[in-house]
Amino acid sequence: MPRLSDRAVRMPASPIRRLAPYADAAKARGVRIYHLNIGQPDVESPPSFWEAVRNPELRVLEYSHAAGMPALRERVAAHYRSIGIDVTPAQVLVTTAGSEAVAFAMMATLNPGEEVIVPEPMYANYIGFAAYGSVEVVPVTTRIEDDFALPGVEEFERRITPRTRAIVVCNPGNPTGVVYSDAQLEELRDLAPHHDLVLIADEVYRDFNFTDAPIRSVLQLEGLDEHAVMCDSVSKRFSLCGARIGFLVTRNAALMDAAVRFGQARLCPPTLEQIGVLAAMETPQSYFVEVREEYRARRDLLARRLRAMPGVVCPNIQGAFYATVRLPIDDADRFCQWLLESFERDGETVMLAPATGFYQTPGLGLDEVRIAYVLGQDKLDRSMDLLESALAAYPGRTGAGALPVTPHA
């Protein structure tokens, strides 16, 4: 029996997807599940995308350029310039989704055994990309009591070692819904060049911003031309999660050159979706305003319902379409599994993501879950009814109102 590599052993199962077998079993029993566990929006993808991929003149689905269709790189660069991010087409690499953009940025920066600092709770796949590349994630813990705000720069400095090469932030934040302030980002701007670290910002939720100020891109921080990489995606912006089209954007020419060579090794991103996304880039601004206002209404509903539940802590949610909330439970993994295995009301239940998978520090997130509010307001309201009933019935409930503890099978 051949031995698996260390990275294969280390690679975590997705916290979002590892409950899938229990969900399948519940569905097989006829239970309807409200999926608040995964960031799959219910919004329709833009008609212009569909029109372009249905072009009857397409006959041979050929490789595209490894760095992406030149027309798409141009169009995307023009879009960034229109929102105040000054980049050229050569500074935009089309990637196979935002996942690949983050992975390429990390791999261009980090040798095996080197360290990347990431605020936690974090997008779980950063841990996966680190495992794949045999690099180490060093977490900076953020707290629900502070609305998961970016910690002071001294918290980052304390974690910098001779092996530290990069910082990854997600803004607006998955899984927390945090939006970082200018002042917080400017502290990182001063820190990164001082220690020669690359600041990688995952900004795929830029359009989902409920604050009054625009999202400050890492590429809008002065003096970071060589030290900043922005990662983006069409998955959330255009509700095109299955398209697998993203962008790595940087003014660091050497890093871009490396990323292009990484791209050549995998030949190209999907061609058909590049054609569709090029057309979708013309989507009018009104589409995004409408989508954002819908999510804002959902956010308001979610926060109102959660805050009315005894023992539940719902922080201030400023962006993206997630909230990480504290529940009066003993163990989030157990609770989320129990929701699928042992709970239903009128044949329905709700699926959540345990927050444990979003923390790198062992033991954190045990009483937290991530909620993706990607369902319409009626369904979201019903999901909150179900969660409220479930919390009342859950045998592992903690705090005031807890049931007598009963052992689990």
Next chain:
Amino acid sequence: MPRLSDRAVRMPASPIRRLAPYADAAKARGVRIYHLNIGQPDVESPPSFWEAVRNPELRVLEYSHAAGMPALRERVAAHYRSIGIDVTPAQVLVTTAGSEAVAFAMMATLNPGEEVIVPEPMYANYIGFAAYGSVEVVPVTTRIEDDFALPGVEEFERRITPRTRAIVVCNPGNPTGVVYSDAQLEELRDLAPHHDLVLIADEVYRDFNFTDAPIRSVLQLEGLDEHAVMCDSVSKRFSLCGARIGFLVTRNAALMDAAVRFGQARLCPPTLEQIGVLAAMETPQSYFVEVREEYRARRDLLARRLRAMPGVVCPNIQGAFYATVRLPIDDADRFCQWLLESFERDGETVMLAPATGFYQTPGLGLDEVRIAYVLGQDKLDRSMDLLESALAAYPGRTGAGALPVTPHA
């Protein structure tokens, strides 16, 4: 200025794509280029694929399952069973093209610094995947004089060290067109478990086989259930290079579990193409017979023309749609660049891939090029006219008939 990682520095530029700027410049001068440099077939993708992706009922392009659409895994497993490869759907992972399948197989097996043995000339991107994963490629050189046949097992054994974890073979072979015999493969079958190595076979050209015997899959070698991984793709089979859909197939459940977790980190392969490929799987066998016979005719034409050129060595070509041939030239990189920069006949030239990028051993392949015979017979014939003229005119020609040597700029 932040330092790039060692893997970023090591990652080679694609030998197939690094001449692209010279090709662009030639096109800008109005020169028509016959592209024999890249394995992009000119064959139309199956109509069933286009029909499926144009389904007007598709409205939201959602994530698929990380391991691929269950229906596609089932259909692909059934296809393998129909050609004598006995696997279940759980033994088939849908990957983002064959590239990802090979990369996942290597990463599940190899730690940084460990070694994978690969016959050279090899598909250049194996070197790229190794660089990305910080692992070492140990080449076993094959020779044009032997039609690039697999060397005896003792050549592999000589290269096995305590750090060796895997062997990668490509059968039918890119860039050589070799098809490995049963006897050669059986030697590897005995070797792999003896040294506990994983045998990774890239079989994406299975349908392009001009020998009388069927291609022997690595999954048809007895006793290798724990040690064999097969990598496949729809790029060549269905002329769907831009679809980025491939398959990792193995009976090693632990390795499959690791590959699925790798897959979860990048969420899913492109959804729309999975829908299209599921439909394309029903393509009648007559399509493949027709395509193969067209390529056989091209192969015959190519070999006839090349063998009639003085100083050219064209080996026996048994499969895929490539040939690695020896030319009477001083330096393949220089020659291929010269074809684009300084040569034309009636406003036309030909683009080839220098073989140097397909060798890991420095200095090999200097007088060899890879020809992808992916153009129709008229265009292929014209390309050979151009190559013949070019060889007569090239200032760096060697051997009988060489021009006096003139220095290059």
